Amino acid sequence: MSRQYVIRKILIMIPSLLGISLVLFTVLAMAPGDPFEELATNPAIPPEVRAALRAKFGLDDPVWTRYLHWLVAMLQGDWGFSFVSRMDVDKLILQRLPVTLIVIGSSQIIAILVALPVGVLAATRPYSLFDQVANTLAFVGFSLPTFFTGLLFILVFSIQLDWLPFVYRANIDATGWQFYWEHIKQSIMPVMVLGLFQGASLVRFVRSSVLDVIKLDYVTTARSKGIGERKVITKHVVRNALIPVVTLVALQLPIVFGGAIVTEQIFRVPGIGSLLISAMLANDTPVVMAVTFVIACLVVFFNLLADIIYGWLDPRISYR
Amino acid sequence: MAGSTPASLTADAPASVAAAPRKSGPTSPWQEAWRRFRRHRLAVASGVVLLLLIATVVLGPFIWPVAINDIDFAAKLQGPSWAHPLGTDDLGQDLLARLIYGGRISLAVGLAAMVVAVVVGVVVGALAGMSAGWVDAALMWLTDLFLALPLLPLLLLLMYLFRDHFKRLFGVEGGAFILIVVVIGGLRWMQVARLVRAQFLSLREKEFVEAARALGASKLRLVVGHILPNALGPVIVAGTIDVAAAIIAESTLSFLGLGFPSDIPTWGSVLRDAKDYLDIAPHWALFPGAAIFLAVITINFMGDGLRDALDPRRVL
Numbered sequence: 001m002s003r004q005y006v007i008r009k010i011l012i013m014i015p016s017l018l019g020i021s022l023v024l025f026t027v028l029a030m031a032p033g034d035p036f037e038e039l040a041t042n043p044a045i046p047p048e049v050r051a052a053l054r055a056k057f058g059l060d061d062p063v064w065t066r067y068l069h070w071l072v073a074m075l076q077g078d079w080g081f082s083f084v085s086r087m088d089v090d091k092l093i094l095q096r097l098p099v100t101l102i103v104i105g106s107s108q109i110i111a112i113l114v115a116l117p118v119g120v121l122a123a124t125r126p127y128s129l130f131d132q133v134a135n136t137l138a139f140v141g142f143s144l145p146t147f148f149t150g151l152l153f154i155l156v157f158s159i160q161l162d163w164l165p166f167v168y169r170a171n172i173d174a175t176g177w178q179f180y181w182e183h184i185k186q187s188i189m190p191v192m193v194l195g196l197f198q199g200a201s202l203v204r205f206v207r208s209s210v211l212d213v214i215k216l217d218y219v220t221t222a223r224s225k226g227i228g229e230r231k232v233i234t235k236h237v238v239r240n241a242l243i244p245v246v247t248l249v250a251l252q253l254p255i256v257f258g259g260a261i262v263t264e265q266i267f268r269v270p271g272i273g274s275l276l277i278s279a280m281l282a283n284d285t286p287v288v289m290a291v292t293f294v295i296a297c298l299v300v301f302f303n304l305l306a307d308i309i310y311g312w313l314d315p316r317i318s319y320r
Numbered sequence: 321m322a323g324s325t326p327a328s329l330t331a332d333a334p335a336s337v338a339a340a341p342r343k344s345g346p347t348s349p350w351q352e353a354w355r356r357f358r359r360h361r362l363a364v365a366s367g368v369v370l371l372l373l374i375a376t377v378v379l380g381p382f383i384w385p386v387a388i389n390d391i392d393f394a395a396k397l398q399g400p401s402w403a404h405p406l407g408t409d410d411l412g413q414d415l416l417a418r419l420i421y422g423g424r425i426s427l428a429v430g431l432a433a434m435v436v437a438v439v440v441g442v443v444v445g446a447l448a449g450m451s452a453g454w455v456d457a458a459l460m461w462l463t464d465l466f467l468a469l470p471l472l473p474l475l476l477l478l479m480y481l482f483r484d485h486f487k488r489l490f491g492v493e494g495g496a497f498i499l500i501v502v503v504i505g506g507l508r509w510m511q512v513a514r515l516v517r518a519q520f521l522s523l524r525e526k527e528f529v530e531a532a533r534a535l536g537a538s539k540l541r542l543v544v545g546h547i548l549p550n551a552l553g554p555v556i557v558a559g560t561i562d563v564a565a566a567i568i569a570e571s572t573l574s575f576l577g578l579g580f581p582s583d584i585p586t587w588g589s590v591l592r593d594a595k596d597y598l599d600i601a602p603h604w605a606l607f608p609g610a611a612i613f614l615a616v617i618t619i620n621f622m623g624d625g626l627r628d629a630l631d632p633r634r635v636l
Contacts, residue, residue, distance in 0.1 A: 015461075016464070016465055016468055019461075019465040020465065020468070020469060023465070023469065023474075024477075027474075027477060027478060027481060028481070031481035031482060031485075136362070139617060139620055139621065139624070140617060142620075143564070143613060143616040143617035143620050144613055144616075145568050145571060145572065145609075145612060145613070145616070147571070147572060147575045147588075147591065148591070148609035148612060148613060151591070151595055151598060151605050151609065152609070154598055155598055155602055155605070155606075159598060159599045159602075251467075253470075254467075254468070254469065254470040254471055254472075255471065255472075257470045257472070257473065258470065258471055258472030258473070258572075259472075261472055261473065261476070261576070262472075262572060262575070262576070265576060266595070276473060276476065277476070277576055277577070277578075280476060280480045280578060281577060288477060288480060289477075291473070292470075292473045292474065292477050295470045295473045296468075296469060296470055296473070296474075299468060299469075299470050300468060303468060
């Protein structure tokens with residue numbers, strides 16, 4: 001993989017980040033309502049003071065200067081102050097981000113662990129009973145919205161069987177193995193809900209990608225050389241079939257973050273998703289804007305990562 | 321190396337000339353498509369179930385004329401019974417009536433958002449496909465940008481910022497409906513735009529288009545009369561799946577408390593109210609959830625059948 005390829009991909013990332021910031025700012029600028037609206041109805045504050053405040057915070061500037069101010073502030077990490085949580089927004093987000101990344105990361109691993117074997121097996125026996133069952137289950141899997149699977153899991157595993165806790169607790173007063181076990185136990189349901197949903201849509205991608213590769217000439221060559229079917233599949237087919245799957249995992253990320261918001265809300269996981277919802281319900285606009293911006297940046301960043309991995313897996317890509 | 325590394329799901333779209341009019345036989349292309357659709361048994365079964373669901377939701381209030389907001393504390397949190405076939409909620413309101421009412425809203429939102437998404441997508445895709453050069457490049461950059469945006473956070477953000485404004489303009493129910501439809505449709509047009517552009521790029525070089533152009537057809541006539549009808553197949557498939565996605569999106573918004581308010585029962589908002597009573601009244605959550613699931617899975621299966629029917633070359 002050439003260095004130019006990586007640099008080119010990073011350079012391409014900049015306009016899309018700018019574009020996303022532009023979209024977010026446009027949304028914010030178009031939104032009705034004025035931060036100093038309350039002052040207008042307050043008779044104790046003369047209109048001149050209000051006008052002075054507006055001028056001081058640059059609300060009367062032309063749109064593009066406001067955008068530049070906002071962008072510079074965002075880039076410098078000056079994201080404002082959360083009046084609800086009484087702390088700086090960037091600190092608040094940094095506190096919440098690791099939990100979200102862990103939940104999303106482990107659910108992606110679950111998704112791949114489920115989707116890979118099922119998808120490959122289904123593709124090696126197309127239209128068999130296994131294939132049809134897997135296909136139907138995959139359909140069921142991604143037609144079940146995450147908020148409903150979450151509630152079903154709570155109903156079965158917490159209420160009926162009483163195996164797992166359904167409220168995520170950040171402060172567990174246990175030590176040693178007990179501490180980790182409690183943490184794993186309370187993460188199982190959020191991770192599984194997200195992972196199975198993701199896995200269900202991945203199964204179909206893996207299957208069609210394997211089906212594309214399996215009929216290529218080099219696979220026939222490998223077979224005719226007398227290599228066992230198992231080895232042909234694992235060593236020759238799957239390796240090449242996985243290349244497009246990497247891109248698809250990255251393309252699915254916006255959906256994954258959406259799913260994370262829902263599952264965090266259901267299981268009360270203290271990540272940025274539940275932070276976003278609680279900030280919205282509490283009208284905490286600086287937090288809302290910053291969290292949306294962070295999620296958008298993360299999506300772009302992971303897309304870049306996928307592009308680079310893609311170029312590494314398939315050297316032809318980086319010379320195009 | 322045909323089809324060895326499809327870069328994305330839509331990369332193979334240009335090859336498929338959907339529902340291409342095959343004039344060799346006596347059957348019309350639509351009859352041909354119907355014949356292929358019938359072979360997909362799950363899709364046909366789904367179509368029947370979906371029709372039943374729609375009929376229930378449309379005709380339900382005439383058969384089950386119970387008010388959605390009749391409060392009866394004597395009958396609160398009851399399981400299914402003859403008086404209340406789907407049970408009641410914490411205010412003793414009849415769940416069947418509320419779910420029928422909510423189904424009307426949820427399905428209407430799904431359809432309307434799909435229409436918005438398809439119209440925007442077809443316009444953007446057709447513009448990009450017909451005009452080469454910088455217009456095409458700019459529109460595709462925009463499409464890719466929108467594809468990279470995280471959908472749900474942005475949906476939530478738009479609902480959060482504009483909800484009160486729309487409520488003031490169009491009333492509680494109308495405001496929420498219009499805003500949700502516009503926002504969901506406005507953020508889901510990208511797939512359609514890409515499909516349409518890919519179709520246009522291959523179709524506009526075809527002989528029949530060239531013939532029409534040689535006969536002096538205007539650009540608009542070329543697009544509307546000759547190219548667009550031949551590009552419809554994938555658009556119909558994408559549109560069908562968009563309905564399901566829009567229903568999920570609406571339910572998610574309502575479930576999170578940023579869609580329809582609680583006093584307007586949609587499937588998502590009923591589920592949100594029910595989630596705190598899972599231990600004592602599980603039926604309250606199970607029925608709306610099952611309704612969403614049933615609607616979404618039948619629509620998805622129909623989309624799968626339509627893909628087989630309208631995209632003869634693509635056998636998944």
